[in-house]
Amino acid sequence: MPVDMSKYLSLFVTEATEHLESLGRDLVELEKTGGTASIDSMFRHAHSVKGMAASMGFEVAATLAHRVEDLVDAVRSDASLLDRELVDLLLSTTDTLLSQVRAAAEGQPPEDSGPIERQLSERLARITGRSPSPTKVAQATARPSAPPVPPAAPKAPAPAEKENPQERDAGLGLPPRFGLKVRIAQSCAVPGVRAFLVHKRLSGLGNVFDLKPALEDLKAGRIPDGLVSLELETSAGEAGVRGALGNISEVEVLSLKPVVFTAPSPPAPMPSPESAKVVGHEAARTVRVRTELLDYFLDTAGELLLATARIREVGKALPARSQPSLDEAVDRLHGLVKDLHDKVMKARMTPLSVITDRLPRAARDIARRRERDVDLVVTGADIELDRAILDDLADPLLHLLRNCIDHGIESPEERAAQKKGARGRVLVSVRRARDRVVVEIEDDGRGMDPEKLKAAALARGLITAEVAGRLSDAEAYTLCCLPGVSTARDVSEISGRGVGMDAVKRAVESVGGTLEIESERGRGTRFILKLPLTVAVVNLLLVAVGEEIFGLPIAKVIGAVEAEAGTLSRSREAALLPYAGSLLPVHPMADLLGIPDLPRVGPRPFVVMEAESGRVALAVDRLLGQEEVVLKALSRPLDLVPGLSGVTILGTGRPVFILDVPRLLAA
Amino acid sequence: MRHVIFRLDKERYALPLSAIREVVVPPGQFTRVPRSPPSVRGVINLRGRVVTVVELRSLLGLPEPSPASQKIVLLDRGRRDLGLLVTEVDGIESIEKVAPAPGKPAASVRGVARLKGLAVTVLDPDGVDGAVAACFAR
Structure with a gap:
């Protein structure tokens, strides 16, 4: 293979998988409702998979997808054809395709799809009365003399002779394509010869695709009902095509019309968000992001929150005249980081x-x-x-x-x-x-x-x-x-x-x-x-209260400050902490949690959090830092304790409770 | 029925073997459960599970939780992670006849039995479970 396909492989795997999954959904939906809307979408999915598989050189998959496309096409013209067995067959084909895609992803050879392919062909023959055509890929690769097709869109690194209809359109400098159906008269004694002549003339005009029946069958005269269909890529124009066939006796041109490729401009709006994501140039508004990357963003946003809190604390040592401007800057920084954190959380929501x-x-x-x-x-x-x-x-x-x-x-x-x-x-x-x-x-x-x-x-x-x-x-x-x-x-x-x-x-x-x-x-x-609603993985601010450690959800933490308990102003015995221009009620954590308070002197840290009635300051003994932990549900009887939202086990093996501060204050 | 016999100080108690998952040695430190009733000693990390450990003495209303408690009897209650702190586990014995216990009736106590000439207080695992939930709910 002249082009290195490996870098396109993961894209192929993702997109083909999505198309196939959508196809399966459409099938089930179609069987249930009998509506026609999903047929078009099914056709598109099958068609896209065929094109992708062909361009990647996965011939077996392309063939299967092609058969599905044909069958769906048949159902499109006669919905009554869709019975349970056909749905079963199509669904198991979808499954086979999915496993082939998986095999491709792992660099394994595709599993044998012979039996299912035969079933598809039989079914197709029964429905259409024709034996199925060979697939475009097989046919295309069998034409060593074919002129190279320039690689089209960037995501289709098609090796020269592979056909990839999805990526083709008039704007890419390819000759227009025609769909052609001819009938060889039933009375004709040598249908094989006539058909061969048709093929030969047309091959002279350009490239023939999708010939049905296959060339071998044509030559042997195996032409059900005398019908031959094909697609022709030629710059000779409609008149040129008709002219080329004009003097072949016993051949009637049934239809000749330009082929419209549906993929670049689908006739109906995309039915599901998935399919919108797939076609990049159509829906440039969504991108794929790896989950690990999102995890990293979340981590970093959490760290930023703490770093901001730290700056605020360090700033306390600055002379009073630079305080207001620093506070303002830190407030702004905090707002931005908080917003970022929220957005990252949101981005993880699916x-x-x-x-x-x-x-x-x-x-x-x-x-x-x-x-x-x-x-x-x-x-x-x-x-x-x-x-x-x-x-x-x-x-x-x-x-x-x-x-x-x-x-x-x-x-x-x-x-x-x-x-x-x-x-x-x-x-x-x-x-x-x-x-x-x-x-x-x-x-x-x-x-x-x-x-x-x-x-x-x-x-x-x-x-x-x-x-x-x-x-x-x-x-x-x-x-x-x-x-x-x-x-x-x-x-x-x-x-x-x-x-x-x-x-x-x-x-x-x-x-x-x-x-x-x-x-x-x-x-x-x-x-x-x-x-x-949100993750079992939570970011905690770990604080020490007495000899115990507790976790506070970072998302609810507004900041942390250090202050001398004795210097706080008081109102009716309750301490008040000056913070960001207001006075916040102080709650000693040890009291809230029913834990013996350690005697202490000097400044102590306060964690500022959002509670139901507004911000509060929680007096703790030490800030231990941030940790991302896996939340465990509280088992009986712990779930009876008000103010606990979960429990986790730290890296050290120590169980630590996660506090639900609003409930703790309310209880 | 086979019972696990254990002691709270010198008094002997029994729980049906089928109600007990295992017996473990307490770790050096318990994580305190905030706002929990006094009989709750705390939680421990048992192979990744968070298990609540209760002083059985205190749960039964006996005076002065024993400082010498040194074994945790884990109840196997399917969906509950609950351990009882006891002084020592003696072994497994068969107990068939249970007579009503003296004193005021309690849900945690099924009755008393005679084992090798000595009295054993037979506990009811569901009653113990209920008593733990009750002391939390208060």
Whole structure:
């Protein structure tokens, strides 16, 4: 390969993956709604993948994508062709393509796609009555004499003879392209000869693409219905083409029209934000940023906040006349840094749709395998969560969905007997509740049987009979989160092996969330995930109070100052700290936390924080610095303590509580 | 039923073996839980889990928490990370007959049993659990 393709590989992998995922979503959506809007978008996705794969020289993938494109095209003209089997076939092709993209990413040879390709070809033949054409890539590479196509857009470093229709357009100096359909009369005794002649004449005018049937078939006269279609790139113009074919007898030109490439100017608005991101020149307003980079930004913004606080403290030593101007400058700096910190936090926020978009496809697959009819409804997926939480949530969410369909939703017959609608329903709803995001996954299936769960836990020796007898139903439901407990009658491929729910619970808790389960026999089950809005990774200002260490969320810290406790002004016995032009109420942390205060002399640090009623100053013993920590949820009975928002374990192994200052002050 | 026998100073107590996950030696230092009831000794880091440790003596309303407490009995309550600070763990014994305990009834106490001629106070793990939650909720 003359051009080094490796640097384009990661771009190809990202973009092809996105197109394929969108394609899968569109398919599921299309099957559900039967609308036509997604067909165009599906076609575009398949077309883009074909083009990308071809330009990267991944011929197998390009061929598969081409077949998908053909099939989608057929569905476009006759929507009734789209039945379950076709959707299955297209979806598994999408999966095969995805695994080929993955293989390409790892530099592995693509897995064998022969069987699926044959299925696609058969299906295509059945629908169109023609045997499928060879793909453009294969054909293009087989033409060693083809004139070089100049590399088009920067992201298409196409080796010369590769065809890459997506990147082509009139502005790039390529000759115009025509789509041509001719019919060789049924009465013709030598269709192969006529067809060959057509090909030969046209090859003389320019480059032939997308010849259907393939040249070998043409020569052998294997031309279903006498129909030949191809695309021709030529500067001869329409008249020139007609002229070239004019004197071949028994050949009728059915259609001849310029080919319009859809990719550079799509006919419909892009259906999803993902696809908008993909085409760089269309949506230059979004860029990809690596998550590690965002983490770094967040770290640095946090450090800046502390550095600013430090400058303010050091400035106290300056002569009084330079104080006001320094304060002003530091205030401004602080404002900027705080703003930066907020923006970085915001940049890490990602809508839940990033993971819920995969659910419809998964729901369909699981439902098909289990012979269930299921409608999946997702609401509120535009709500945003920190990227780090989302990443950890994808698998648990999928597992819960499996649980709902696998164990929750009954078979259509069973549902009919229960006087329920034949189609089961799984609702995934996302909503904000104060500083938490609540994700609920509920089904309208058979619900869980607390007795069965108890029996399963008992059988595994996880609880004693005595305990089982005492458990409330609500407590019994949570038994399914113990390793090895499952009430599924049969162990399916998908779930029911009793692994999983404990993993779900662990994953949810590790990001600082909680998992609750509600269930009603015969009515359904609801899994409730309450998640922190922002990261389980929090930036803390660590402070020492007495012999203890506590963490204050940096995001809520306004600043820190040092002052001599004895010099503070007082109002009705309460100390007041002068800060940024106002007097802030002082709360000794030791008192707030119920910790014996150490006797001390000299100045002590005060941390200024935002509380419900405005700013407050917290008297601490020492500032220990900033640390980024992983927040742990408070387990019983710690969650009963007001004013704690979480706990973490420092690098030294020491557990440290993270304080919720407004609640601490209110309690 | 098999029980874990342990001591608070000289008095012997028992908890069902099935309710106990493990016994650990306390670390040098506890992290104090702010605003916690006096019977809460603090939290420890047990292999990455944050476990709340409670003075059992104080939870049971016995006078003067013993300074000699040197073992933590971890309750296995599925979703609770709770440890009880006791003086020493003696071993595992079978206890079948439990008679009502003298004194005023308490949720944490199931009753007393006779073991090798000596009295053992048999505790109820759920009752102990409830007592911890109750002292926090106050």
